[in-house]
Amino acid sequence: MKSSILIIYGSVTGNSEYCADKTAKELREKGLEVISENMADADPMMLKDHETVLIITSTYGDGEPPDGAEDFYHAVVKKGGMDLGHAQFAVLALGDTGYDQFCKCGIDFDAALETQGAQRIHPIVLADTDYDAPFDEWKKGVFAVLAERRTVAAA
Template sequence: MPKILVLYTSLTGNTEEMAEYIAEGAQETGAEVVSKEAFDASPGEMLAYDGIVIGAYTWGDGELPDEFLDFYEGMAGLDLSGRKAAAFGSGDTSYPIYCAAVDLIEQKLRELGAEIVAEGLKVEYSPSAEEKEACRAFGRLAAKSVLA
């Protein structure tokens, strides 16, 4: 059975909520899903999963959150070749760069050899009812790419 990691960093709970719906969607496919906060994980753990879905909120003018930096920097040197991956996060359109953390995570996953299977999912603040379903669909898509 394919294993999928849904890893996230959340300050206000918005990105955590997205992670919960993404994990629900992935579980609907029959995949084994583990959901963790980044500060409870080590980057090397990603090697134990077939699929990796990482989420973070965007801080300030398009920066990764401080509590995610250690994990992000610790990813350097990992070989994620053969793994399917996707990124998600919450943000605020009032800032010049909307949800830049999602783009930074995608770029890092590509650099490490992972195959990006879905365009980054970006939500302003907390997901609406429609966006909750989009999160579930995102999780299903990520899981189905691993099952294929």
């Protein structure tokens, strides 16, 4: 089991990738080991190897995963069946309220990780096209929980 933090992102326009990169940079500045992977390149089995998983994803069109993320989405959300009881997670979902299936991909990941036994450390945040404030809220909440848990674990 790796103590590094795994950030998995799915991005169409680059917003989720930006959020993932910024999150990874700030966590590294706090001295934490972080692995950041695009869903298009990530092996779903990576989720089984990490204690902390952060999913940052957009939703494309009418509730679809981002381009290139379909296989990862299918393996984690549709197929499922992984034992993630060892893991803690948080999801940041980016979307556009102009679509009926606002943030569906992120909502699906949030539900799937919980169903497979992972412990949610922060409520999912659904961010519209102006995502700066929701992203900062999510990041602040996640960082606070991680700091608290690492302090307790180190004691």
